Structure formats: structure tokens, C-alpha cells
Amino acid sequence: MPNGTNPMDTADKEQLKLERLQSTLNRAYKNVPFHRKRFESHNLTPQAIGALEDIEKLPFMKRADLGLHYPYGLFAVPLRDIVRIHTAPGTGDRPSISGYTQADLLIWKKLVARSLNACGVTDMDILQIHLPAGLANWGRDYKDGGELLGASVIPNSMLSLSKTLMVLRDYKTTTLVTTLAFAEQLTDHMFERERHPNELNLKRIILVGEPVTKDIVKDLEARLHADIWQHYGLSEIPGPAIAHECGDHCGLHICDDHILPEIIDPATGQTLPAGTAGELVLTTLSARALPLVRFRTGDMARLITEPCGCGSPFIRMEWLTERADDYMIISGIKVSQEQTAVYLKQALGISDPDCDMERIRLNGTEALGISLVLDDALFSDEIKNLEQLMFTTERSLTENLGVPVTIRLMQKRN
Amino acid sequence: MTNQDLRQAQSQQPILDVQGLTKLFGGVKAQDNISFSIEPGIVCGLIGPNGAGKTTLFNMITGIYAPDNGQVIFNGRNTRKMAVHQLVKAGIARTFQHVELFGSMTLLENVLVGMHVRTRCGFWGAVTRFPWVNREEKAAVEKAESLLEFTGLIDDAHKPAGDLPVGRQKTAEIARALASDPLLLLLDEPAAGLNAVETENLGQLIRAVKDRGVTMMLVEHDMSLAMGISDKVIVLDQGRKLAQGTPREIQNDEAVMAAYLGG
Amino acid sequence: MLRIKNLKCSYGSITAVHGVSLSVKKGELISIIGANGAGKSSLLLAVCGLMKTWSGEISFEDNSLRGMSPPSIVRAGISMVPEGRQIFSPLSVMDNLKMGAYTMYRKRMKAEVEKDFKMVLSMFPILRERADQLAGTLSGGEQQMLAIARALMARPRLLVLDEPSMGLAPKIVDMIFETIETLRNQGVTILLVEQNARAALKIADRGYVLETGKMVLQGSADELLVDDDVKRAYLGQDYGDFYDGRGN
Amino acid sequence: MQEIIQYLFSGITTGAIYAVIAVGLSMLYSSTELINFAHGEFVMVGAMAMVTFWVHLAWPLPLAILAAMALGCTLGLLFERFAIRTAKASNPIVLVIITVGASIFLRGTGMLAWGKDPFSVPSFSSHESIEILGAALLPQSIWIVLGAIGLAGGIHFFLKKTLTGKAMVACAVNQKAAWLSGIPSERMAVLAFAISTGCGAIAGIFIAPITMSSYDMGTILGLKGFCAAMIGGLGSLWGAFAGGILLGVLESLGAGLISSGLKDAIAFILLLLILYIRPGGLFAAKEAKRF
Amino acid sequence: MSDKLSARSRARIENSIFLAAVILLGLVTENTYYLQIMTFIGINTLLALGLNMLMGYAGQVSLGHAAFYGIGAYATAILSGTYALSPWLALICAVGGAVLVAFIVGLPTLRLSGYYLGMGTLGFGMIVNILFREWSSVTGGASGFVGIPVLEAGPMVFMSGKSYFFLVWAVVLAAILICRRILRSRMGRALRAIHDGENAALAVGVNTHYLKLKVFMFAAALGAVAGFLYAHFVLFISPESFGFMVSVKMVTMVVIGGMASIWGALLGAGLLTLLPEVLHGFAEYEMIVFGLVLMLVMIFMPQGLTRGFLDIYHASRKKRQ
Amino acid sequence: MIMKRISMAIAVLVMALLAADGLYAASVYKIGGIFSSTGRASFLGDPEQKTMEMMIEKINAAGGIDGVKLEAVIYDSEGDPAKAVSAVNKLLHKDKVLAIIGPSTTPTTLAIVNFVERAQVPLISCAAGVKITSPVKPWVFKTAQSDLLAVAAVYQHMKARGIKKIGVLTVSNSFGESGKHQLLNQAKDFGLEVVQADSFGAKDTDMTAQLTKIKAAGPDAIVCWGTNPGPAVVAKNVKQLKIDLPLYQSHGVASPKFIELAGDAANGIILPTGKILVTGLLDGSDPQRAILEDYQKDYNAMYNANVSGFGGYAYDAVNLLAGALKGSGGDKNKIRDALESTQGHMGTTGEFNFSAQDHNGLSPKAFVMVEIQNGTWKLIK
DSSP states (O other): OOOTTSOOOHHHHHHHHHHHHHHHHHHHHHHOHHHHHHHHHTTOOGGGOOSGGGGGGSOOBOHHHHHHTTTTTTOSSOGGGEEEEEEEOOSSSSOEEEEEEHHHHHHHHHHHHHHHHHTTOOTTOEEEEEOOGGGHHHHHHHHHHHHHHTOEEEOOOOOOHHHHHHHHHHTTOOEEEEEHHHHHHHHHHHHHTTOOGGGSOOOEEEEESSOOOHHHHHHHHHHHTSEEEEEEOOSSSSOSOSEEEOTTOSSEEEOTTTEEEEEEOTTTOOBOOTTOEEEEEEEESSOSSSOOSSEEEEEEEEEEOSOOTTOOOSOEEEEEEEESSSEEEETTEEEEHHHHHHHHHHHHTOSOOOEEEEEEEETTEEEEEEEEEOOTTTOOSOHHHHHHHHHHHHHHHHHHHSSOEEEEEEOOOO | OOHHHHHHHTTTSOSEEEEEEEEEETTEEEEEEEEEEEOTTOEEEEEOSTTSSHHHHHHHHTTSSOOSEEEEEETTEEOTTOOHHHHHHHTEEEOOSSOOOOTTSBHHHHHHHHTGGGOOOOHHHHHHOOHHHHHHHHHHHHHHHHHHHHHTOGGGTTSBGGGSOHHHHHHHHHHHHHTTOOSEEEEESTTTTOOHHHHHHHHHHHHHHHHTTOEEEEEOSOHHHHHHHOSEEEEEETTEEEEEEOHHHHHTOHHHHHHHHOO | OEEEEEEEEEETTEEEEEEEEEEEOTTOEEEEEOOTTSSHHHHHHHHTTSOOOEEEEEEETTEEOTTOOHHHHHHHTEEEEOTTOOOOTTSBHHHHHHHHTHHHHHTTOHHHHHHHHHHHHHHOHHHHHTTTSBGGGSOHHHHHHHHHHHHHTTOOSEEEEEOTTTTOOHHHHHHHHHHHHHHHHTTOEEEEEESOHHHHHHHOSEEEEEETTEEEEEEEHHHHHTOHHHHHHHHOOOGGGSOTTTTO | OHHHHHHHHHHHHHHHHHHHHHHHHHHHHHHHOOOOTTHHHHHHHHHHHHIIIIIISOOOHHHHHHHHHHHHHHHHHHHIIIIITTOOOOOHHHHHHHHHHHHHHHHHHHHHHHOSSOBOOOOSSOSOOEEETTEEEOHHHHHHHHHHHHHHHHHHHHHHHSHHHHHHHHHHHOHHHHHHTTOOHHHHHHHHHHHHHHHHHHHHHHHTTTSOBOTTSHHHHHHHHHHHHHHHOTTOHHHHHHHHHHHHHHHHHIIIIIOSTTHHHHHHHHHHHHHHHSTTOTTOOOOOOOO | OOSSSOHHHHHHHHHHHHHHHHHHHHHHOOOHHHHHHHHHHHHHHHHHHHHHIIIIISOOOOSOTHHHHHHHHHHHHIIIIISOOOHHHHHHHHHHHHHHHHHHHHHHHTTSOHHHHHHHHHHHHHHHHHHHHHOHHHHOGGGOEEOOOOEEETTEEEOTTHHHHHHHHHHHHHHHHHHHHHHHSHHHHHHHHHHHOHHHHHHTTOOHHHHHHHHHHHHHHHHHHHHHHHHHHHSEEOGGGGSHHHHHHHHHHHHHHOTTOHHHHHHHHHHHHHHHHHHGGGGGGHHHHHHHHHHHHHHHOTTOHHHHHHHHHHHHHHHHO | OHHHHHHHHHHHHHHHHHHHSOOOOOSEEEEEEEEOOSSTTHHHHHHHHHHHHHHHHHHHHTTOBTTBEEEEEEEEOTTOHHHHHHHHHIIIIISOOSEEEOOSSHHHHHHHHHHHHHHTOOEEEOOOOGGGTSSOOTTEEEOSOOHHHHHHHHHHHHHHHTOOEEEEEEESSHHHHHHHHHHHHHHGGGTOEEEEEEEEOTTOSOOHHHHHHHHHHOOSEEEEEOOTTHHHHHHHHHHHTTOOSOEEEOGGGOSHHHHHHHGGGGTTOEEEEOGGGGGGGSOTTOTTHHHHHHHHHHHHHHHSSOOOTTHHHHHHHHHHHHHHHTTTTTOHHHHHHHHHTOOSEEOSSOEEOOOSSOSSOOOGGGOEEEEEETTEEEEEO
16 A cells, blocks of 8 residues: 555656546546537547646636536546535535545545555544534545544544543544644633643644644644644545645645646646746546546645655645635635625625625634625615524525634725 | 338348357357347347457358358348358348458449449440440449448548548448448447547447438447447357347346456 | 556557556556457557557666567566467477477576476466377366466566456356466566456456556556446446536 | 389389478478478579589588588578568568569579589489389489488477477467567578478489489479478478378379379379368368367 | 549540550561560560459469460460461450360369469469370470461451551550459459458458459450460460460569559560560579569569559659658 | 559660661671570570580681671570570561571470561571471471481381380470370381380489389380480489380480489480481591581580580581572572582581472481490490
């Protein structure tokens, strides 16, 4: 089983990537009209891709494409092969659906296991997963991966903060998978209760969902007495653990035997040389059900081509905090401002709401704060009605986006 | 008797009735007691792993091999004593797995050769060029051109067949086979060597041929094509008939899966 | 060990293999599976030098195989068990094995050949029993054993098997696959081309699935075993199986 | 009766000559699927080389024989290397015409080298014939028959017992598989050519003492050898041998019992009948392959 | 440049140019020697044409075709010489006889293939040749047949020289036209189909065996006509002129000229007739040079001269562009 | 299109050949020669060609004929009638010769007879066939002894020895066939019975079958009629089969080569031959002796080789022609007439007495019978 420490010859890896890229493209072309049309509109067939570099000939795929082919339009296998269906918030009025075949699940289980293994998780560890509702899918993946490693997994469940803390302490959890927001909330909670980290067996925390700056990491590590590891994932396909940190903690290793990364200039779409910061574009190399070809993540990153001190053959990236799109990351979950606006429109029943969005802290956890300008269309004489409307809207948005939402009404601007 | 009459005469009896066909090669059974029948107007897929005996079966139906046992009843006639060219005249045409067009001849000429059994000019006709010869020739050319039109090859009519891309050659083979006014057309891996688009076009052509009332039997490895256009699929394995049914039934048949994928 | 990049093979105007890449690492047992007509055999023909009209890259232990004749490829360390056995029927079993060791004899390694005889005959006791029989009189399974044994006699670093199960009864097939597994366990690197997908994947480390000259799937054997695409590569897909509302 | 035995003796003598030639042709055919129409010319080269080496240069007999054989082999080798292999043709008729060209070329060269006169070579042993059942048997006939058997046996031994021979059989049976076993089939083809033309030369060496050697003796012998190989079934060694003997005996019986003028015609008519009844020759190599 | 022209009109142009060339040559050449060489070329062209139809199109090698040449020559010689029949009637009988023999022999022989077919035809040729030699009361035996009358047609007397040249080439032209007509007809298409792929031809309903037999008979007829022309030209025939080597030479003409090509037959016949004449200068080296030329042409132009020249022509044109 | 070019190319080639045909003036007498210099009859043609070349040179050295030099134009027929026809046409129409010497064999001669008759050019053939001069054709002569005479000589000898039954073995070519014809025809005249007649192929390697058959028929003697190398094989086979009968051979093998080929087996063989072979054994009084010695000396000097009996035919032919050329002024009719009226010309072959009825002009005296003993010829008186 290839893992982070297994030395893999660069040439071997390049070869493997090419093999997988070609078969992915063949399958996509053969089975998915969307991909075939894209090839045809560029006068290409999969045979034109004879080397990894040739991928630049292909057009990009955007998040919006997922929504456009809602629900199963991009599946490369018949529905009866699909064994799991995940939903993630999309860009437009439709969410994006991703499906998994048996083989997909198997592969991702292995990938997650590899990522966990890279940060030292073994079958001796007790792995606790605590992720917000919007990242529940990832929770399942981490569970599977952990199980594959032989670790004792405490699956994700919607427990209260104190219950979670209790489990963390009493079950002698050694590894916690969570988001930054929750980690901070937990820390705050613990210190509020005057609990000391020493009571915990916690050795490491795996942070998912958003890039975390060095300062915050240091701060958290100092407070919790645990190592912090970052994992990078996509909510669409296939899930978490696309990239993981190694013991050297300098950049995230991308599992580029299964996911092919590229860095492009978000404005022009040109591929950028290694080492330049730009938008991360990913191509799945082994996904069966939903192959992504040159998928623009919206995340900004920089590839590091120098070999890593840990000896892992996987290429590293530096995950940058800024974004190439209008997404906000709230509690590790990507939220599209555009889509939020759409939902808002639907919920409020008005054509063009004027609003601002920001990430806010709400009761220790992160939430999406929407400042809505109260205009004529919205204004209602009955405050109650208005409150009711805001309440239902908040609930609806929370459900759709998977993050808590609060709406603040504002006066008309000048 | 014209083809039209023949077609009317056949009513609903199977156009091809294969009964207990057995063929031995050096003591080894290449075909073991195979029986099936094909109703007029359908497309029948014949599939099976390598060495299943599909080509041998084709060769027996077209009269190239004589079966060691069993018989082939074509359109009500026992074909046992018939030579290949007599079978063609009776209405069986075929194409080949590897394109076997007459490469140095033009497409038009290829189709004209396909009309061999429906024309009669011989040596003296050729030398003397009597008026009936010219009339026959003219009619044949017209018919050939209409066939090329039908298959969409008319633009290449005067190009040597060997110079055309494979896809068009495959189509041309079908045109040539159609030239003998077949009642039954046997297609041996028509999609071999074709790309996806060509395969799709081929499927459409086969459907169009079916619309002309030609019954077809097809050996094909491109399963999306075979399953897509067949009304009925027969599966051979190791010289035996393994299963028969609609494509969907076949795809879910355990025995078929085992034959293909192993146990 | 063996690395194939973007291989394209054609017979005349027909392209049988459309840009296939695959690799075999030392000690691995790799299965290439696919229905007939998928291009498996063409691929092998290119690897063992029987087909010259290919483009792309084939390298074995970092040496390109371009332009090499089959015998020099055998000398380089690749032995092939061809499809349909292709034993030398008028020669005895022993002589067939000697033919397999032809390159060894030419390298004046007679002592090693003797050792190999012992090794091979102990691996296939049935061949020892039939050592003096004409190879043509062996049963299909025995012939397959002989073909494998013959290939082993050249001391290959990579053993290529082309459809060893073809035309054999299921019981014999099981036996052949057991033999192949044993070989792998003894450290022989094996490239196995098979139609019998399940059997091949059960003993393989990794697998590739070819369909109409294109690689459509690859991955570790356990992944492929659960993959329905493998089945579809053989039996085709019914477009009705797909979600109807796609493509709009 | 005595006559019949005599006919048989003569038949077997000539037959053995045909057999040696046919064995060479057949051996080449089995490894390269080519009929060498210049084969008769190699017989001529063998016989003429004997004239030069043994009669003119007075080398010892074994040495002369070896030298003549070596000459035949070398010429065959050169022929394969420079004519046959260079030809890009896949059409066998083209290769056949090349061998026809070679036969004319060799005949011309032979004429230049040895002149137009026939030569005679002494018998290997005494001239006195041996009487068996009232029929005379020439010692040279015994030499020839022994030579033919020895040659066929030798080739048989070579093909059955030596590694190279077996490799050659392997190439002939299944060139692809032979290639895949690492047997360089091109080199085998050269070798087959050399052995085949060597056989031709040996035929020449043996018959030189009983017939007269001249530069144009080869054509008819090559032709008869071709017939013999055909009767036996192309590619079958013992078939070729038997075919040669059969042809010789038929000719001799035809000449003795029916008409000496029509003896060739009689032989050919029988050949045609054999071909019609068994289109692959009498001993057509049976397919040992099971599939 | 001539892509636009239909095959038929191109053939017409070729034919007329050929006709013009023949007439011009016939008119210009005064020297009987050259006329005679060209006459021989014509006779050989007839032989090669027939054999080319058989080998080039029907794919059947015949190593005994000289037999038909001989049958034509001997039949006409015996009928017109011994029995004083009009040579023209004798021609009809000769051709008829050759066709009949071809039918009887071809029926079983053409079922053979490859070298066995070669052997079968070779055997047939040998038998016929031996008959010519041994049946001396009728054929004159090995010494040959003397007393063949000169051809006459009304006031025309076809003696050596121009008249015979024109006679032979008129026949050649007619033969070429007939071959072309056949090739362009249903039968010819079937033939060319056999040439391109026998299996496929069989599969589209061509009765290949019957067709091969027909072509065999046609080739025999052309051979017999050539024999007729030869006999009345040389006025002496002997078995040697119809032996095995002559058959081989005919096959060589076809292969050297280019199989499946009418002009190839002409070219091959021309080359193999002219070459020995030219090579006379080499005296003792003649055979060596001849053998070498044969080998070299076949090695480097395996498709024959017509194809070979065409390839060179195309290559040079490509280079120029 | 290329076809047209090719046919044009051929046309040009032929034209070029035409143009090359020089029109050099006839200040010489051009004499044609056609011999089987190569091919299976080269044993005949080769010495004939050499002799003719030698003779022409000699005549020219002596100042030519009537002061006009001779020029020889010689072509090789390879023993092939078609080639002979080609050659004769070249001689007649391209080289425009005055007379032709050769060809060497009967079929080639017969093949060209019609052409010389038509062109009215004298031909002196070196072939033996009776058909050549019988019936007589105005323009055709020959110098070789006819089989007729040879057979007569042989039968004469047999008759003298009291032989009654003979077996005949002939080669299957024109020489053997013509001989067979004479042997069968003349047997009665000499009171002989042919009990078995057989033939063998010119290239056969073994004749024991035929000999066995002949032996079985119980003849008193065997006659073998052929040209080398077959008869040598017959001689060997006769010895090997222990057939203890007198073996007669034809003049076709009358050359030292035969003794070389047959080796020991040649001993005891009786054959007719022209005197050339036994010049040394001839009586000094023999009128031919001087001529023969001359010829042999010249030939030896020029080619450093011994003469064969066949070269003599050409020797005589050239001499006869030279005689006829004298005073003819190059008029072919005059040459022919002069040839036909040649009388008492002593040649290597014999004494030539041509007439309108006899264009061979030899008598049985042209032959002597010899026996081979200890590898050399012995004249039988």
C-alpha cells in the first residue's frame, strides 16, 4: 500500500499519472456527453493527450458546471453502479451532486487513510471526528479512512460542545479531526471550564476546510498541547484529504497520484510555472463516478516542486488564504456569495436583494452574517411578519448552505 | 422471382434456421450442436469471448465450411449442397472483420462486383458489347450509385477503395454486400477499428439497412454497439450456445457474465 | 521495469491501440484485461517486438525497445507466453524447453540451464512425466504449462502471458492461475493479459482495463474487482442505464 | 524378373540423386517457404567443384568433398544475404523469379569458370559392378544411396538432436513462437539456405562420377528434385526422400517397361495424378497443432 | 493531371497512342531485323498478356504455359502443313484445341494452389513437350517440323517483314482491346476482385473456380494464337521452342513487366525479347548479365517495371514539388 | 500517362538501334556465321566458331579473296531455333552478308532454311541432319557427313563381323532421332534386325534401364547414337552392367573428350569418324592427310587446343565458300552456282562433289571406322 513514506520514483509517478489521466479522459469522453462535447468543441479526442502537459489543451470545468448538470448529468457510470450520493452546495439554484461507486469509496478510503497515516495516525490511535453539518460527508470519509488504518474511530455526531469535550477526554481521543472554528470554540470552551489540556490524551488535531495561518497554528498548539495538521479537501469530489501535511509541516502534500494539480492564472487561465501562486485546478485521476477534468477550485495555492524533507514523493502546495472566487469559508465550509444571494432571493421572494456578507463569530462558532438592506419591497408594516420572514430565511439558508446564518437588517444606504 | 416476391413469400417463418450445427476441427469441437433461428427483419447480435466459434458459425452459414452435423435452413431451403456463390444468389451477404474491399478498384466498381450474382454478362458479352450488355451495365451502375448515395459514400465513388479511411471502407463493405440484394446480411465486427463517432454512424447505417427490410446478424466486440442495435442477442462460448435473449437479459445473465469475466 | 507511454499501434490503416500507457514494476503481477478486440494482443505484439509499426515509447529497465527484434528483446529479459500456447508441436517437451533456453545456451550458460530445467520441472511435475513426449500430444492445459515453462527457461526478468486461460476448461484455468500466482510469489514479475477478468484480478496486484484500444480503467486489483466498469468493458452498456436527463 | 530388379536398381540410383536434391529443396521450403529454382545450379557447382578440386587439383577425396560442400554453402549464404533478404517482396512469385535469375546467373558463371565441355569424375571406389540376383549394381550407386540416406539421416539428426537444428525446426513450425523464444529466425533462414545449397552441392558431388558434369547440368536435375519434393509433400524431409526414390523408380520402370522416350511423361502423369488425389503430396506434413 | 479523365477515355487515349506508335514504328522501320525483333516482341506480348490475366488477376501461377503456345503452333503446323488445311481454319482448330485442353487440364489442376499448382502446370507442360518430341510421326520429333505454309489472305502474303509485323501487332492490339474490355466488364471486375482478395470475391458470389478456369482457357487461347503466329513466321517449329524454360521466361515476362497490368505484359515481353539481343555484345557474359538484371529488377522493383517506373516517377515528381 | 512515356521510350530505343546501324560500304565480303557457341550444343558450335574465325583471319592474312578482305559476323544461336531465326535475320538484313556458315545443329538449321531461301543467300550448314539437304534446296549446302553415311559405315562394319541382331539406343534430340531414323531404315539393307530401339534424355544421368531392356532382347551388338555426354554414360553403364556385346557409337562422340569422359569404359568401342580424328594413323597416301595436318597445326597454334571433329565442318565450309567466292565479285547467285558446281574439293571431312542433286557431296568414304583401345583411337582397316 503506497503511503507517505513509501519512496516512489518520480518517473514512476509521472508514468502512473499519465496512465490514470488517459483512462480518466477515455472514460469521461466515452460516457459523459458533457465531456465529449468539450473535447469536440476543441477538436480533440482523448488520444490527443499523450503526455501530462497535453492537459493544457483541455478547457476548464467550473463549479457552475456541476449545478448545470444537476443531478446526475456528469456521472460517468450508470446510476446502478453508484453506491453513495453526496450533496454539496452549488453555485446556482441547484446543489452539486457527487456520486461514488464501490471502487471510488475504496480508493478514497485508502487516500484518507494515507493522509491520516502521514500525520502519524496508526491503529493505536483513537480518532474522533467532529465536523459541522455542512461537512458531514467528510466525516464519513474520515471514519472510513480511520477504520481502514485500524484506528478506533468515534464518528461524527451532532453533540453539544460539552459532550464533545467529555468524549474527547473520557474516550482518550488521540486525534481530532475538525475545523479551525470548532477547534477554537472547543479550546475556548475548555478554558472557560478551566479544564487543562493535560487532562486530554490529544496528540494531534487535523484541521480541515480552510487554510490556517502559521500564527493561529502556533497559538492553538500552544493552547492545546497538541500538534496541528492541515488537510485540504474539496466538498464536491471526492472529499477530504486531497492534500495533507507531513511531519515537516511545510506545505501540503497533494495526493497527485490520484489528483492532478495545476496552478493557473485565475484571470487568463494560463498555466503558471511551478512556484507561482495562482488558482488551484484539479483533475481527478481515479474517480469513476464523477470525473473532474481541470476543475477550478477557486482556492489559491502555490506548488512547491522541491522534494520534501520527509521523503514523500507527493508534490507540495502552499495553501493560501485568499481566494480566486467569491466564496467565503465559514467553519471550513465554502459558501458561494452568489449562491447565497440566489437562496436569499428565493427565500425573500424579491428580485434583487441588496446585501453584504461576512464571516462572523456567533456563540463561539463561525457563521455567515448577512446585512440586508431593508427596502420597499421587503418592508412590512408588521414587524412580526418581518421577523418571521427573517427567521424562515435564516433557517432556509442555514439548511441550504450548511453553515449558520444570521441576517441583520440595515437601513437603506445613502 | 424478385426479392420483393421472396420477401412476401416468406411470411413469418424464420429467415434463418440453424439446427444442431456441429463442426469438428481435428477432433476438437469448434461448434457443438448449435441451434437458433432468426426472424425476418431483426438485427441479431452474436457475441462471445475469443474462440467461442462465432466466425466458424458465420463461415458455416455462408457456406465456406460444411458442417459435420446439423443443417442450416435459409429462407426455407436447406443450404447443405449449395456453394458459396449460390448462397449469395439465394440472398446471404456478408462483410469481413478486417476490411476486405478490393483495394485497387474504385468504390463504384466494388459495389458493382457486389452485384455479380444479379448480373449475367460473361466473356462473350464483354468482348462483343451487345446492346443488352450495355443496358445491364448502365442499370447496374445506376443501382450502385444509389447504394453509394444511401450509404453516404457517393462522393468517393471513383476513388480507389484502398485509399479511403477505415471508417468509410467499413461502410463501403456494407454497401457492397447490399448490392447483391441480400435477405440476410452477416456483419463480422463492423466496428472493429472505428472510432466512437464512426461507430455511432455505423449504428445509424445498420438501423437504416434494417429499415430496408434486411435481416442482419452481427458479430461485434464493441458491446455498446452490439447491445444498442440488436433486437436479439445470442451468446456463444466454447462452441456452444450459452444464452439468447434481449440485450438487457443478456447483460444480466449470470452464465454470460461468467463466460466473459470468469467465475 | 516496463514502461509504456502513449503507445499507438496500427495494422495498415486500422489503429488497434490508441495511445495507451502502462507500467509494470519489479515484482508486480499486472493484469491487462479486456474483451476480444480490445487491443490487448496488439499491445503485447509491440512489447515483444513482433509488431514494428508503433509510436510512443516502450522501455524496459530504462532501455527503449524501439527497433529491437524479438530475440534481442528476449535477451534483454522479456519472455512471452504467446496466445494459444504456440508450442513447437513436433518437438518433444524437453526440446521445447531447450528452445526456451536458446538465448541461455547462446550465452554459454549451460550450467544455469541445467539448474533451470530442475527448477521448471519441479514446478511442473507433469512435464517431467512427459519429458520425451511430443509437445503436440499434450492436452491443452499441459501445453499451457509447457508454454509457461518454456518462457521461464530464458530466465526472464519480466514474464508476459497472453491469454493463458483461452480455450481451457475452468478447472484447468484455475490450475494455470495458481501456477501464475506461485510464480509471482517466487518473485517473477509478470504481465498477464487476460479475458478472464475475475480470475486475473484475483491474483494480480494491479490491473488495467482496455476497451477498443483505449485504457479505460486502471488501479489496484481490489479496486477493479468491485468496479462495474470492468463488466461493462466486456458486455457493453445499455445507454438506458444512464440518467436520462443528462447532456442538456 | 532380373530386369525388374535391374530397373529398380537404376531407379533407386537416379531416385537417390533426386532425393538428395529434393531433401535440400524441402528443407529450405520448410524453414523459409521458398522454392529455390536455382537449386539445380548448386548441384552443378558441387559437381564442377569436384572436377576442380579432385580431378584438376588432385586434392584428397575427403578434402575435395568438404571443399565442394563449403563452396555450395558459401554461395547459398551469399545468395540469401544479398538477394533474397534484400528483396522487399512478400509475393512468393517474385522470390521465385529471383531464384530463376540466380540460376541463370550461376549457370553463366559456371560456364565462364569451367567452360562448356562436360567433365568426368572417377568413381569414389572401383568401377566393377556388383551382381545381385543377376542384376548389376554400380558401386557408385551404393555411394549415392548411402550418401542420400546419410544426408537425409544427417539432416534428420541435425534437426532432431542438435540445438540449432531444433531451433530451425522451431522456426519452421512456428516462426512467431520461435522469435519469442529468442531464436533469431533470420539467422536460421541463412543457415537453412546454406544447408540447403550444401545439400545441392553434395548431390552434385555424388553424381559427378556416374554422370558427366557440365555447366548446364543443373536445370533438369533441379526440376526433377522439385518434382520429387512435391510428390513427397513440401516440407517433409522423408517425404522428399521417398518422393525422389519414387520418381526415379517410376522413370526407370517407365523406361524399361513402357517406353524410354515417354519415361518422363509417364512419371509426370503419375505426378499429376498424385497431386489430384492428394493435393498436398504423399507425405504432406500433418498438422500436429491442435488448434 | 489526368484525374479528371474517366478511366475509359484515358484508356482510349492510351490505346490510340499505342496504335499510332505501332503504325509509326511499322512504317518507319525498314530493316527487317528490327521488324522481326518487334514481331517477336508482339508474339511474346500475346503470351504475356494471356498469362498476365491468369497470374496477375486470377492469381494462378502457370509454369507450363508454353504448352499452349506449342499446341497452337503444332496444331496449325500439322493441320496446314501435313493436311494442307487453310492456315486460318487451322488457327480456329488450334485455338479451339488449346481451349479444350485448357478446360480438361484446368478443371482438376486449378484446384491446386501455390507451388502445387506450379508443379501441376509444370508437369502438364513437360508432358505436352515430351509428346511433341516423341510423337515424331506427326510432329517431326526432336528435329522439328518443317513445311509450314506461309500465311496468305487473298492478295496479301504474310512473309517476314512489314506485313508480318503489322499482322502480329494488329492481333496484339486486338488482344489488348479484348483484355481491356474483359477487365472493364462484369467478368473483369470479378477477376480484379479475385486479384484484390479472393475470399471477399467468393463472399460476394463470384464463382472463383469457374472464373479461373475461364481465364485459364482465355490465356490458353491467346497462347495458341501466339503459337500460330510464331509457326507461320518462323515456318519451322521444334519442341525446344515450347519447353520448360520458355514457360519460365513467360512467367518472368509477366512478373518483370508487372502483374495485373496490360502494359506490364508489353513491357515485360519487350524487355525479355530485347535484352538478349542487346546482351549479344556481352558474349560469354550474356547469361551472367541477364541473370543479374533479372535479380536486380526483382529485388528493387518487386512490383515489376510498370509499378517501379511509376514509383520512381511519383517520387521524382514529389521531389520537384 | 507514364504508360505512354514508357511506350515512347521503347520507340526511341528501337529508333536508336536503327540509327546505329551503320551504312559502311562493302569493300569487304561479309560472311555470316551462326553457331551454338553456348548452350547444350556448344561442343559443336564452339570449335566451329573458333575455326571460322581462324580461317577468316588466315585468308585475310593471305590477302583475302580477289584482293577483297573477308569479314566474319558471328552470332550465337545457343542451339535455340528461335535465336537462330533472330540471328539469321540479323545477318540477312542488318549485316547484309554474302553467305552464311552454320548453324551447328539440325533444328537451328532447319529453322533458318526458309529465311535464306527467301533472301537467296547461300548457306553452308555444319549440321549433320539429312533433312537439311534432302530434299535439295537451292541455297542450302552442308559440310557435315550425313547420318546416312555414318550409319552405312557402321552397318558395313557389322555386316563384316557377322552381326545379325542389334539393339539401338539413341538420344532424344535431333541428332539421335535422325540417327535412329537411319538406323531403322537401313538395317534391312545390311541384313540386320533391330531387336530393341530405345532412347535416353540428353541430360539423363543413368541409362541402365534402357540397356537392361536391350540386353534382355538379346542382340549381337548395341549401337548408341548420341552426342556427349550421354554416350559416355552409356559406355560406362554397359561396362557396369557387364554387357559383353560390341558397342558401336556414332560419329557424334568422335572426339578425345569422349575418351576422357568414358575413361576405361571407352575401350573396345567402335565408331565411325571423319578422318580428322585419326590423322596420325592415316596412310601417308591419304589425300586428306595434308589438309588435316594443316588444320590441326593452325588450330593448335591459335587456340592452344586440340581440334575436335566438328571444327572441321566449319573449316570445310569456309574453304568451300572461299573457293566459290573467287571470281564471284560478291554476287550471291554466282557464289551459289560456284558452290553447286564444286567438284573434288578435298576437305577435312572428305571429298566434296556437289551437284544439283547433292548438296552434301560426300560419300561413305568420308568415314573411317575406329576402335578405342587403351584410351586412343585405332583405325580399323
